[in-house]
Amino acid sequence: MYPDIALASASPRRRELLAQLPVNFTLVSAEIDESVLTGEEPASYVSRLALQKAQAGANKLNWQLPVLGADTSVILDKQILGKPESKDHFMQMLRQLSGRSHQVLTAVAIVSAGQQLQALSSTEVWLRPLSDTELEAYWQSGEPADKAGGYGIQGLAARFVEKIHGSYTGVVGLPLCETERLIQQLRRSA
Numbered sequence: 001m002y003p004d005i006a007l008a009s010a011s012p013r014r015r016e017l018l019a020q021l022p023v024n025f026t027l028v029s030a031e032i033d034e035s036v037l038t039g040e041e042p043a044s045y046v047s048r049l050a051l052q053k054a055q056a057g058a059n060k061l062n063w064q065l066p067v068l069g070a071d072t073s074v075i076l077d078k079q080i081l082g083k084p085e086s087k088d089h090f091m092q093m094l095r096q097l098s099g100r101s102h103q104v105l106t107a108v109a110i111v112s113a114g115q116q117l118q119a120l121s122s123t124e125v126w127l128r129p130l131s132d133t134e135l136e137a138y139w140q141s142g143e144p145a146d147k148a149g150g151y152g153i154q155g156l157a158a159r160f161v162e163k164i165h166g167s168y169t170g171v172v173g174l175p176l177c178e179t180e181r182l183i184q185q186l187r188r189s190a
């Protein structure tokens, strides 16, 4: 069937989550510079990146299809934590996240030739205290490397999560309630 939309993402999680919605989609790659601008607020950062991913995807497709982009970051005391760059970086991040709550922000953007739609999901996640021995073993599993904040709530790190307040799918990388709402808005305006 002809796709309604393109997903500008290399993330297998986003692909699996979008497949749970009644929408036909195709994939497009969109590499962008993910550097944080000086003084940029976390919400502005994730929103800008989601929009830039969608725009980069739309450019590749010559704006023939609406394109969806998303970005997820872990925020601790206004500090933006991306993916761990090394084991040391991972240990440092998880020691900071241990035994307290943090925020996970996921922005979603859909761009088409005529319009730009955006949503922001914010979730508070509480992690229990984590020992260095547990963290060493978790790093060895390979799971943390491609995840913002260095953990995957949907994977082995599930046992570290005491509670969440917000959107589970938002933490995994694509808040489905908000995303479906944007797709419905797009359809209404077509």
Ligand SMILES: Cc1cn([C@H]2C[C@H](O)[C@@H](COP(=O)(O)OP(=O)(O)OP(=O)(O)O)O2)c(=O)[nH]c1=O
Pocket: 008, 009, 010, 011, 013, 014, 053, 070, 071, 072, 073, 074, 104, 146, 147, 148, 149, 151, 152, 153, 154, 171, 172, 173
């Ligand atoms: C906190 C958390 C993040 N993540 C993932 C979601 C995102 O894929 C990733 C954050 O990186 P992003 O830069 O948002 O996305 P990405 O590089 O994986 O994919 P894209 O091609 O769309 O840019 O962290 C989890 O899978 N589980 C979690 O619990």
